[in-house]
Amino acid sequence: MYEFEYQKPSSLSEAASAIKSADDGSLLAGGQTLLPTMKQRLASPSDLVDLSGVPGLSGISVVDGNVVIGAMTTHAAVAASADVKSNIAGLAKLAGCIGDPQVRHRGTIGGSIANNDPAADYPGACLGLGATIVTNNREISADDFFVGLFETALDDGEIITAVRFPIPEKSDYSKFAQPASRFSLVGAFVAKTSNGARVAITGAGQAGVFRVPAMESALNGDFSAASVGSISLPSDDLNSDIHGSADYRAHLVTVMAKRAVDGCG
Amino acid sequence: MPITVSMTVNGKAVTGEIEPRTLLVQFIRENLKLTGTHVGCDTSQCGACVVHIDGTSVKSCTTLAVQVDGADVHTIESLADGDTLHPMQEAFRENHGLQCGFCTPGMVMSAVDLVKENPDPSEQEIREWLEGNLCRCTGYHNIVKSIKAGAAAMRG
Structure with a gap:
């Protein structure tokens, strides 16, 4: 170093x-x-x-139909939070399957989304729930925040202070973990919200996390695993590496999405 | 530019003049000469360097010493009481929960933290918790057995 x-x-x-x-x-x-x-x-x-000396950046609260998580809140704290578990089960599950216990004790939600690793888990939850990223200057919708590979809408020096997740009717996250790193080879976050279904896929896309509109409209018609099971993605824009080809990832997108819909209960 | 850090390590107040890039594991091993904490992979995957910071297990190779200024740190050396082993250490000895022993300090520190959170973990929960601790001798079977026995002993 x-x-x-x-x-x-x-x-x-x-x-x-x-x-x-x-x-x-x-x-x-x-x-x-x-x-x-x-x-x-x-x-x-x-x-x-x-940022660990800056007060007010850690903690979880429920405000006006949203779960608000401070940027310096650790993955372990999110996974263990009764507020998160009871309001956004998929988010608690996602936080609990990041890395390993020791990484979850130090790693933070703000750090993860600012980095926007294409195989990270949190971008899936932010996009899948339609979260709002709160910074020291402004609020950015998750749909605008994740710009590309390790790229976000953050300006130089802009500091994430919190992430605001609207509470959905139900949600789940299903992840096929890369066996060594536990990053997602493909992760699917599915939520049924008052504004319709949302499906966000992480790990698969060359430009990072993305939504699957075809699956969302199918779920708006019939919220069941069967409605996403027949939808497969073209593999053109998907990652291909020693851990999995683009075709394999495309296959996993459908499988993980089905499991996440099932997991919504 | 060197900076001063102060923390409590194994109940003792310590201070050091260090470069900011000093990793916590370096500070523990090289400044404090506590060599029970090991460096295995140095890439935060193997868990040989696990210590407790303010009561939770972390990887000291992926933490800067300056980040834990003022914290309460416990290393493997804090567990035994003189010649009396901690129940988790005793369980590893009884169940032969080690082969070469290199990963053992991290395994034991990780296990003690698990039992604090979950006093009676199932075999599955133990295996999941050990996600971040690698044993290159592949001695997991007895490690899991040791942790199960150690948890029972810690429950008393």
């Missing part, structure tokens, strides 16, 4: 100015992706601005 300057601001505005004035700074949340990346020298930020 190359050298860097470490800063631990104690307020959001201090954090914003620290990251702005840094040469080539990175925000540090749980560090479960950033630190391994830095150890491999794939990233070499001049400054790390640690």
Whole structure:
């Protein structure tokens, strides 16, 4: 790991100015992706601005039909939260199958979605539930947030403070995990919301998480596993690597979507 | 630029002047000379480096020492009371829950954290919990058996 300057601001505005004035700074949340990346020298930020000293960025609350999760809330906290389990079962399940227990104790929701790894789990929940990403400057709808491979709508130095998930009627997440890393080879998040069904697929797409409109309209007609079972995706824009070909991933999309619909109960 | 960190490790207040890039596991092994915590893969996959920070298990190779400034850290060295092994350590000894022993400190620290959350884990729950702990001797069968016995002993 190359050298860097470490800063631990104690307020959001201090954090914003620290990251702005840094040469080539990175925000540090749980560090479960950033630190391994830095150890491999794939990233070499001049400054790390640690958000763990900023008050108010952790915690889960239920406000006006939404579950609001602070950006620095760990995966373990989301998985164990009674509020999340009772209101958005699919989200609690998803958080509980990220990485391994030790990673879940440090990794955060804000860090995960800011990174937008195409095989990460949380982007699936954000898009599948139609979440709103709250930053220090504005609110961004999940539909606009995930722009591409490791790319988001965040401006340089913009800091995610919370994610607001509208409570759906029901939801579930079904994941085919890459056997070594436990990242999703394909993960399907399905939700039945007051505005209709949503289906988001992570792990499969070359440009990261995406929705499947054909499956959503089928589910709006008949919310059953059978209605998505006959819909298969073209494999053109899907990832292909040593873990699975694009055709295999396309097949998994349908299987995982069916399981997630079933899992909604 | 070196910075000062202070934390409690195994009940003792410690302070160090370190570079910010110092990993917690480096601080523990090289500054504090507590070499029970191992570095296996150094890529946060194997879990040989698991320690407890404020009561929960984490990978000390994927945590900067500066991130835990002020925290309460426990390593494998904190478990035994003199010559008396912790019930989980004793269970690993009794059940031969190790082959070469390299992964054992991480396995034991991970197991102790599991039992805190789930005092009577099933075999399936133990195996799922060990997702982040690898044994390259593949001695999982006895490790799982040890954790089951250790959990029973910790329940008393």
